[in-house]
Amino acid sequence: xxxxxxxSFFRVSPANIFVPNLHTHVVHTLRKxxxxxxxxxDVKEHLRRRFPADLPYHLLFLDLTTSLPPNRDVLENxxxxxxxxxxxxxxxxxxxxxxxARKTSRLGxxxxxxxxxxxxxxxxxxxxxxxxxRAVAAYLCFKTLFNYAQDNGYCLEAAHHTSDDAFATYRxxxxxxxxxxxxxDFDNRVKxxxxxxxxxxxxxxxxxxxxxxxxxxxxxxxxxxxxxxxLRQRVLEVTNRVLQRLGADLSKDSGTVPAEKGAAWIxxxxxxxxxxxxxxxxxxxxxxxxxxxxxxxxxxxxLRIQGRRVGNHSFVDNDSDLGVDSPYFPKMEEVxxxxxxxxxxxxxxxxxxxxxxxx
Numbered sequence: 001x002x003x004x005x006x007x008s009f010f011r012v013s014p015a016n017i018f019v020p021n022l023h024t025h026v027v028h029t030l031r032k033x034x035x036x037x038x039x040x041x042d043v044k045e046h047l048r049r050r051f052p053a054d055l056p057y058h059l060l061f062l063d064l065t066t067s068l069p070p071n072r073d074v075l076e077n078x079x080x081x082x083x084x085x086x087x088x089x090x091x092x093x094x095x096x097x098x099x100x101a102r103k104t105s106r107l108g109x110x111x112x113x114x115x116x117x118x119x120x121x122x123x124x125x126x127x128x129x130x131x132x133x134r135a136v137a138a139y140l141c142f143k144t145l146f147n148y149a150q151d152n153g154y155c156l157e158a159a160h161h162t163s164d165d166a167f168a169t170y171r172x173x174x175x176x177x178x179x180x181x182x183x184x185d186f187d188n189r190v191k192x193x194x195x196x197x198x199x200x201x202x203x204x205x206x207x208x209x210x211x212x213x214x215x216x217x218x219x220x221x222x223x224x225x226x227x228x229x230x231l232r233q234r235v236l237e238v239t240n241r242v243l244q245r246l247g248a249d250l251s252k253d254s255g256t257v258p259a260e261k262g263a264a265w266i267x268x269x270x271x272x273x274x275x276x277x278x279x280x281x282x283x284x285x286x287x288x289x290x291x292x293x294x295x296x297x298x299x300x301x302x303l304r305i306q307g308r309r310v311g312n313h314s315f316v317d318n319d320s321d322l323g324v325d326s327p328y329f330p331k332m333e334e335v336x337x338x339x340x341x342x343x344x345x346x347x348x349x350x351x352x353x354x355x356x357x358x359x
Contacts, residue, residue, distance in 0.1 A: 018057070020046055047077040056085035062092045065346070067132070068140050075144055079152040086355040089159055094141055096134035097345040134347060135279040135286035138339060139262035141349050142172055146333065149353065158336040159352045165267060167337040168278070170349075171207060172262035179259035179330035181211045196222065201303055207265055208329040209280055209292070213242050214257045216299050231298070238294050247283030258283050259330045263292075264339050278341070 014035035020043045021027050030038040043062065060083060064071045075092070078084060149156050173179040181203075196219050203211030217239035220232040243250060247258040261281040267274075277296055280287035340348040 044071075044074050044077075047074060047081065047083060050077070050081045050083060052080075052082045057083055057088060058085075059089045060084065060091070062090075064092060064094055067095045067097070068137060068144065072144055076148050079148045079154060082152070084154065084353040086353065088353040089350065090145075090353060091348065091350045092141070092145075093346060093348050094137060095345055096137040096341070096347050097132075133286050134341060134345075135262070135281040138170060138264060138279045138347060138349075139172055139281045141347065142170055142262070142333070142335065142338075145349070145351060150356070153356045155354050155356045156335070156351045157354055158334075158338055159350045160336065166340055166342075167350075168264035168266045168339045168341070169334060169336045170262065170264050170339040171332040171334045173259050173330060173332055179332070180256045181208060181214055181259055181329060197303060197306055200299055202326055203329065204296075204299060204303075206326050206329045207332075208259065209263050209277060209295070210246050210257050210259045210282075211329050212299050213239050213246065213295050214248070216295060216302070217243060219302065228302075231302075235298055238291050238298070242282075242287050242291050242295060245280075245282040245284050245287045259332070260287075264341075 015037055017036050019030050019036050019038045020041045021030065021038060022040065022042060024040050027038045027040050030036040060078065062074060062078075064074065071094070078090070084090060146156055196215060200212065200215040200219060203215055216235055220235040220239065223232060240250060243257065246260060261283065263280040264278050266276045266278065275296065277292045278289045280289075280292045335349075335351060338350050340350075342348065
């Protein structure tokens with residue numbers, strides 16, 4: 001159905017759509033009823049054996065359905081054999097089903113080391129198991145796509161295909177460096193609740209979940225307004241849990257906190273639009289979706305009570321460095337409207353390939 005919709009909407013000739021399938025009766029139907037180019041075979045094997053000199057595809061949809069580790073070579077072959085070109089749209093589906101990656105399983109340490117998961121997260125080499133969930137799945141999906149693209153002379157960007165509110169904007173830290181919120185740069189400036197609230201609002205505008213959590217935590221430690229005593233207690237309870245998952249050292253106030261490895265931001269439309277955040281991954285594992293949403297909700301409520309409107313940047317006052325693209329928050333890779341979770345345990349990622357210009 002997706003294939004038929006594509007060639008009818010974009011006016012692509014059915015003969016130019018290649019659909020390998022393992023079942024001969026399906027191949028027969030695709031050829032006879034739809035006029036598609038199809039043969040009995042495995043798409044994974046096709047991508048592995050494909051000659052790099054062959055013409056690239058304008059659209060690649062890989063409905064892999066299983067989890068990422070056993071399929072990483074499919075993504076590598078897609079770029080290595082130049083199945084894509086400048087402007088190619090790539091869509092992939094993976095399972096996000098929770099499982100435990102043990103040494104004896106196909107999701108064991110061998111596979112995870114190849115994905116550099118043990119380097120990204122605080123995982124001991126002698127752990128019996130590694131948690132697998134949609135936060136890990138989403139991060140490794142985009143990290144793997146970006147790494148293989150870069151290794152083969154490509155870069156990736158948003159497809160900008162839809163305004164559907166169900167699609168999330170995925171933000172993740174650079175795979176090859178440790179990103180941190182440079183809160184220590186604010187040490188001499190964070191002397192009042194008012195300034196701390198400005199930093200909290202700046203973190204919201206920059207969509208820095210680690211920054212939001214850290215400055216919300218600091219606000220709860222410093223604020224002494226009796227009206228907010230219950231709120232402060234609730235804030236500290238949640239932020240302590242989240243900061244631990246992000247990898248922050250709560251035993252001392254170092255002034256910095258590790259940035260989230262990845263997070264999916266969803267703009268819920270309607271009469272009262274609301275920003276939601278899910279699938280947050282920190283150095284020590286996934287943040288519970290409920291905790292992540294509480295962090296956002298409490299930060300917005302505090303700013304609303306103080307009369308600060310994040311939408312028009314009225315919080316900035318005279319601090320131009322606290323606006324969008326503030327130098328104090330880590331730069332993140334971002335794929336707007338590039339991630340969709342569905343059916344409880346599945347994810348769909350969509351990106352556009354560009355030829356690397358070297359600039």
